[in-house]
Amino acid sequence: MSTGMGGSGSPAEATRRDFLYIATGAMAAVGTAVALWPFIDSMNPTADVLALSSVDIDLSSVEVGQRITAMWRSRPVFIARRTPEEIARAKADDSDPGLIDPATDASRVIQEEWLVVVGVCTHLGCIPLGQDPAAPRGDWGGWFCPCHGSVYDTVGRVRRSPAPRNLDVPPYEFLENGAVRIG
Template sequence: MATSTDTTVNTTDVAAETVGEDGVRRRDFINIAAVSAGGVGALAVVYPLVSQMAPSKDVLAESTTELDISAIQPGQAVKAVFRKQPVFVRMLTEAEIAEADAVSLGDLREPETLADRTLEGHENVLVTMGVCTHLGCVPLGAAEGENKGEYGGYFCPCHGSHYDTAGRIRKGPAPTNLVVPDYTFTTDTTIVIG
């Protein structure tokens, strides 16, 4: 008997990759397309998450306060609101400026000159937060007829802190001067706080 042996030859079909005219293979194009689609998808997911963390329009509107100070006469002060807190804007007289400059820095709890607390060229305009640095009460002295304390500036009725005409603490429990916020003059009569 004759036995026949069948031999099977396993041939592997190797798909020939087609190369285009510009030298880019089909597989490279698919990889580039997949990575691009993944990047666009990731951006579509991340952008709303990041943008929702941005402040809303009403918060941005309260981040600055613009104030026309043309109606303030020397010796007068006005109250404004900045970030839901009172701000005092005082137009100092020549006598108040001289009085503030005459104070020795050694006599002050927190030594600052009037020039340190005002902007150059506008030394007669003092802008301070209207919040006592002791426990956050609103001092008196900005409105006409209010108690201005022993030093002619501001007086906190809660615990008796006295501030001078430059908003510097002179007597009482407040540890520091009234805070001067960041502000700029956009014109000679308009300030932007914040």
């Protein structure tokens, strides 16, 4: 008479079989991960893309009332060191019912003296005029898009259509060394 403990059904043999299944599965998982790693890693941005993701601009030589243009992600960024008059006018216009895309001055700047906006018209992507002191700036002293006539004020708020919204504010921060980091 058989007790069921002999042959291939012994507890020791079942434990060995379970171990082999687990070991084989673990080796297959490790092998798959090793084989897929180069493909997964290729989805990360390359070093040249990471280098372009942020740019530092020295602001120490920018005088009050001066505007400069920097490039970030192949787009112009307008940086303006605003005068006290421009700041006062922008704050006074915060509650103007004629704003097409209402936004306060404080919501568009980190330090009220500095304005940082992407210099691309929000209508069709033209580059507005106004960085050069001799260029047309429109009735609000900001920027004028020559393509279709959109006008922006000194905070980059759209004041005359066809632009549907304000100039975009990129992510930026001021550094301790007198520079601004965009991106």
